[in-house]
Amino acid sequence: MAYSQKVVDKFEQTLKNPKEASVGRWKPGDKDFHRVGTGIVGAPACGDVMKLQIKCENIDGTNKIVDAKFKTYGCGSAIASSGELIDMLKGKTLEEAQNISNQEIVDILELPAIKIHCSVLAEEAIHRAIDDFKSRRNND
């Protein structure tokens, strides 16, 4: 199976310059950690685990994603899908982020049919991260 050049490029950029590609994490104790939502999806036994974190700020009464980070264990297209999702998220409101569909990632990366589950994983990751953020806010 051959990947599109877009998957290959995204994968290679991520490996070459992980920081610039938003690889990383916020951990408990970090300043602003209470404004971070974390979503972990997948399982090692299935060959894919995606961890997505979003940092939100309340701007004019709405929560906007100001930054996002990820780490992914998985095939090349899972790593590329995570990176692509991160690019989409920044600057979006939680509502807009909630509405991102996996199809957008499929289209941008031209994912082959057998790799569509990678994009589904990315969509699930953002839903989890948003839920986590909301549950934290309630606890504030």
Added chain:
Amino acid sequence: MNTYYFDYASTTPVDSLVVDKMKECLSVDGAFGNSGSRSHVFGWKAEELVEEARVNVANLINCDPREIIWTSGATESDNLAIKGAAYFYSDKGKHIITSKIEHKAVLDVCRQLESESYEVTYLEPNNDGIITPESVEAALREDTVLVSLMHINNEIGVINDIEAIGKIVKQNGSIFHVDAAQSAGKIPIDIENLEVDLMSFSAHKIYGPKGIGALYIRRKPRVRLQPLFHGGGQERGIRAGTLPTHQIVGMGEAFKLAKEKMSEDFKNLSKYRDILWNGLKDMEEVYINGAIDNTFPGIFNMSFNFVEGESLIMALKNIAVSSGSACTSASLEPSYVLRALGRKDELAHSSIRFSFGRFTKEQEVKQTVELVKDSVNKLREISPLWEMYQDGVDLDKIEWA
């Protein structure tokens, strides 16, 4: 950087000496004749070359040339051996023994026979991937008509003790088939010392062309097979079809060369495997799939925990290797071979098979050590599992969604 080829267990380039011989059997000024043509010199010349090649193949395993039948490759040889024996001797019993880590060319044939009312026992390997003679002995029954096991496993390189297993199978009066696609020409095989009835060979795993193989069929005591192909009566009626002279000559030449170069090849492969392993063994969470002892050094299968195999292959873009990861297969299932060894699924997903060969250079392997280290480290940097492992989280205790 050139791309380095470390996938010799998948296929090998044809040796240029082999190519030269093959070229002489194709065009109008060469031996293009049909070896079945008995009435003219063109046929006689082709027949002479075919028989010369048969001797070369027989010499490699020390058998009578009349015990070698040409096929289209090891897949056909496996089909002919297993189905041929199972059908011919069906009145003796319908039980077959094989293992869970055979090549699909054996497993799928067994599945087919199951649908034809045969019963198949699939032996479990031990943790190193070896099928023990004891496990064969325990599975044998009065109605066991055939035992089919591979010599060298294609994914992990472990070597089965076919001498010991053969004795046990013979005592039971069952037929013993060995798939030697990965071992012929790589480690010594002397049929005189083995109680093997049928043995499958492939040319393209040992610097011969694709599309040609052979089956050894014991004459004393004679093993009978029901043919799969019917037609012009070639190969004494066991395998009909015009003989592809150039392919056969290529296989014969490749097997002749293999005999000459076996010990030198083996020495080099051992050196390459040691360079790779010594260079990587001090990394954290690196596992050998199979065993380092009792393993053919040309095949080396490792898992880098917390790194998915396909992504590692992508990162190693100038190195041609294969993986047991699900993501490299159409089925999305991780390697059934590694799972049968009792490896956790995540380690199967993280596996990489390096297979070296005659044209591998020491410098390539040395460079690969550094590239693998670098790529594994980079991928671990972006792996959430590595992060958890570093934090001291027990991954087995997490409930994954």
